[in-house]
Amino acid sequence: METHNGSFLGGRMSEAASGVMLAGALLLAMPCTAHSLECDADNLAGVNGWVETTNVSETLQVGQVYLVVSGTDGVVFEDTGAIVGQITAATPPTVFLNHTMIFNRGQRVETRGDVAILGEPLAYEGETPCAFPVTEHITDLSGNKIFRNAEADVTAHGTISFCSFNNANSFTLSGEVCLK
Numbered sequence: 001m002e003t004h005n006g007s008f009l010g011g012r013m014s015e016a017a018s019g020v021m022l023a024g025a026l027l028l029a030m031p032c033t034a035h036s037l038e039c040d041a042d043n044l045a046g047v048n049g050w051v052e053t054t055n056v057s058e059t060l061q062v063g064q065v066y067l068v069v070s071g072t073d074g075v076v077f078e079d080t081g082a083i084v085g086q087i088t089a090a091t092p093p094t095v096f097l098n099h100t101m102i103f104n105r106g107q108r109v110e111t112r113g114d115v116a117i118l119g120e121p122l123a124y125e126g127e128t129p130c131a132f133p134v135t136e137h138i139t140d141l142s143g144n145k146i147f148r149n150a151e152a153d154v155t156a157h158g159t160i161s162f163c164s165f166n167n168a169n170s171f172t173l174s175g176e177v178c179l180k
Contacts, residue, residue, distance in 0.1 A: 037153050039178030045071040047154050049173040055162050059087035065101050079103040093118040109143040123163055130163035151178040
């Protein structure tokens with residue numbers, strides 16, 4: 001893992017603050033690089049949904065995901081499942097992460113190299129930041145069934161909190177996938 005100032009997120013932050021930034025950034029991304037899907041209209045589908053997670057360590061989140069994928073003929077996938085996110089590197093305010101989602105009907109989806117950008121703190125415990133807005137951009141997606149050979153351009157917006165009074169993260173998903 002990449003480090004900054006001798007620790008994962010930098011020596012200037014407490015363990016709690018670094019935990020907020022790392023664990024919370026697992027599921028959110030900011031469109032920081034241009035990405036366009038090369039996809040014919042029959043295979044292009046819209047993505048919407050939500051994610052709710054809890055921080056279980058400084059670099060790990062677990063929770064639930066609800067995903068809806070809609071093509072030209074209507075909904076092609078709609079399900080709720082489990083999600084695990086793992087921080088792989090960080091140079092604040094940018095965090096890189098991967099996710100694994102397993103849905104109730106056996107669908108599996110993985111993302112790699114998601115780019116999350118943390119915003120200015122939303123809450124503090126004493127003088128330590130413990131909650132942040134986050135935007136995450138997801139482009140490297142793989143999976144089974146309809147997500148086999150898929151490409152993605154999905155953004156997640158939300159908040160992360162490692163505060164003792166609210167160890168919860170909440171995100172909304174939107175974007176497109178090319179289902180080949």
